[in-house]
Amino acid sequence: MMEFRTPDEELGRFRRRVLIAGIFIAVCFGLLVARFWFLQVVRYDYYHTRAEDNRIALLPIVPGRGSITDRNGVPLARNYAAYTLEITPSRVRDLEATIDGLAEIIEIDARDRRRFKKLLEESKNFESVPIRTRLTEEEVARVIARRYQFPGVEVQARLFRDYPHGDLASHVIGYIGRINQRDRERIEESGDEANYRGSEYIGKSGLELSYEAVLHGITGAEQVEVNAGGRAVRQLARTPGVAGNDLELTLNIEMQKVAEAAFGKRRGALVAIEPATGGVLALVSKPGYDPNLFVDGISTEDWKSLNESPDHPLVNRAIFSAYPPGSTFKPFMAMAGLSAGKRTITQTIPDPGYFMFGGHRFMDDKPGGHGMVDLPKSIVVSCNTYYYQLANDLGIDGIANFMRPLGFGSRTGIDVPGEAEGVLPTPEWKKKRFRKKEHQKWFGGETISVGIGQGYNAYTPLQMANALAALVNDGKMFRPHVVRHVVNPATGERRVVEPEPIRTIPLKPEHVAAVRQAMVDVNRAGTGARAFAGAPYSAGGKTGTAQVFSLRGQRYVEGRVSERLRDHSWFIAYAPADKPTIALAVLVENGGFGAQSAAPIARQVIDFHLLGKRREQPAGEDIDAGDEGDEHAGHKHAEVHAADPAQPDAGGHDEGVRSE
Structure with a gap:
């Protein structure tokens, strides 16, 4: 049976529907406004920082490592600048093809590939990993001329550790090496992660290990604006790193x-x-050993020679x-x-x-x-x-x-x-x-x-x-020590190790x-x-x-x-x-x-x-x-x-x- 409504009833029903729709729309707009207010006002600082993070990159400035000299100022461990060819895996589609292409420009031998693979396993995907170190000027020019062909490949200027006297006093001085997982765990336990951001090397033995905190220095930071491709556009701010302190030893290297x-x-x-x-x-x-072998990662052959030698050159007999x-x-x-x-x-x-x-x-x-x-x-x-x-x-x-x-x-x-x-x-x-x-x-x-x-x-x-x-x-005993002065390279201040x-x-x-x-x-x-x-x-x-x-x-x-x-x-x-x-x-x-x-x-x-x-x-x-x-x-x-x-x-x- 069909129900008949009067015009007044139809009008009232229509008005109720319009009212309900209006209230719904008003509530939706209210929620939208509230959300906008929350995002733009309440969470302004948070999202502003996130937006700036997308636009601004914070790059660590690794400090120069302190040098080591004997009592007469003769350098025993020092730094020198050289160029390194590095690959960022996250920005490379075909890693093997990229390495093969680079090998056509400069020499990349089997040892370089093995070391790269090992470092790749120890590094994070977004970090750059060196494939070749100590490039000549000619090799640098070749890579830069064709860099457009290799996205994710960069030539970086790095400081390298050098032990000019080779195996002389090697057990005292020790050596540095690339930071591995065990080193990272030790750094995290000490709460010093921020100071090692961007650092690739750490002391492994000798004074390089025992005075790591003194030699390493304080890591700085650089704020740069980046484009959508992740490339730096301009520098916004810079806090330079503080170079590590130098060590002057009681050793007389000539007597050594x-x-x-x-x-x-x-x-x-x-x-x-x-x-x-x-x-x-x-x-x-x-016998001793040459600490220079360890700086970039010791080869399998060299490690086997040292580790399996019946003379045990890695043991500090003294x-x-x-x-x-x-x-x-x-x-x-x-x-x-x-x-x-x-x-x-x-x-x-x-x-x-x-x-x-x-x-x-x-x-x-x-x-x-x-x-x-x-x-x-x-x-x-x-x-x-x-x-x-x-x-x-x-x-x-x-x-x-x-x-x-x-x-x-x-x-x-x-x-x-x-x-x-x-x-x-x-x-x-x-x-x-x-x-x-x-x-x-x-x-x-x-x-x-x-x-x-x-x-x-x-x-x-x-x-x-x-x-x-x-x-x-006459019975007076002193604790033996090898470090005589800790020297601030910036001010020249010398702290005596009493x-x-x-x-x-x-x-x-x-x-x-x-x-x-x-x-x-x-x-x-x-x-x-x-x-x-x-x-x-x-x-x-x-x-x-x-x-x-x-x-x-x-x-x-x-x-x-x-x-x-x-x-x-x-x-x-x-x-x-x-x-x-x-x-x-x-x-x-x-x-x-x-x-x-x-x-x-x-x-x-x-x-x-x-x-x-x-x-x-x-x-x-x-x-x-x-x-x-x-x-x-x-x-x-x-x-x-x-x-x-x-x-x-x-x-x-x-x-x-x-x-x-």
Whole structure:
């Protein structure tokens, strides 16, 4: 049935619909206006910033890295400018085709491609990645002339690190390398991400690592207006970066050259210290490596050569490798005996050529012995029997308690990373060292071996040099350091790295004088006499020979032993005798007797230090040790990083002896 409405009803219905539509439209416009108001007024700052970000790019300005010089201003690590060809992957459609096209313009070899691929994996997609570094001017011109063909490819001017002396002092200086994922994680943990924005390199080892915060500088920023294509149109603002500070070292690079040349092709280490300050004059680890190999990413071939070499050139032997000190331990044992009241300077003991303990015969180096021996003579002739008895009288705890303040068995805190603790043996140490209970017991015979620098003793050349520096400095010990000044390159302001006293060891002056005089006599008439013959100055020293394997009752004949199983050669020395300005320790791996290999190296370094000249002696030439004895009777040992877990016993067999 059809419903009929009057005209008035139709008009009212129409009006209601118009009203509802009008209200709906009004609400929509109201919402639109409210939204516009919210965007234009409430969120103005936010969207204005976003718009500016689309128009303005904030580019980091990477600061120049600080340089490193020796004490006389000779550059050891510096920067130079060069051009780099870089690709931004996000702006390249076909990466391989682009690289192939570039290879037609300039040389891009397989090594460049491998390095690019590796860096590409470590980088973000929008970052530029270098495909070639150190472009020549001709290569730069070729690329720029045809750059329009390669979108996403740029030629950038970069600062590169250079180590002008190659492998000289490489373990001290260290090297920088490209920032990898591990480095990024470390930077994030330190909260320093902003300061490394745009940075590609970071210190990896040596002073480059330990002084990274000082050398890196402060990153600046540049605001530039960019067009739709992402290219810079004009500069809006600039905050320049602050260059990193320079380091001036305590090292004398000329002395370092003399020391490294004296080693020749032999493996070993040398540390020379100023006793009155702790400043390191020379720190040698041979063989070394060329840090320039690492700057742009080391090649697979070079890395394999270094990493797989049996000579371990990447190991810093001066501060990381620990060795039995041999007879260089005896002057410190003598001080321990005097300080504990177990010996006097003039007290003598008979040396029949051996010392019996628990049915075990510990042999002296000289058949028949040295007769009656007092403390000075024990050092000059390096009498083992004297120190066997002294070690037995002191006991292992007495030895350890005296040696610990001298820094044996603990890190010195030098400002070069990678230092090892070494081993100052004690019964407590042995319990922790060995798992089996039968190996944890301390035997009295082990104390006897410790007394002549054998047994479980293992110290770094740095620890030996620092202990000697404290001894000749009347017990005043300083923390060894390599950096002398931190220099602001902009203002020239020089901040002194003050010598840091560690402790003063209570040593009686008369005891120190007696031991020092005995060490002087070592170089006059003892085991160091031939190395220091004709020296126009007086110097103290002590030879040492450290066993690498146990004789097991056999006589040691160097020529019958594999080169890497021969004894290590030690020598510690200080000069001038009356007021020492240098204390050093020299270690020649498998070098034989201390007087034969290590002492001549020490002589050359001290000659240079005191006389300012190199001694005329071919590098690597050994001085015949003659018949003067040094040591040995001990047990099998190797460096700490390859320590032998075998346990010495106190059996009744005669131990073999090596003479110098």
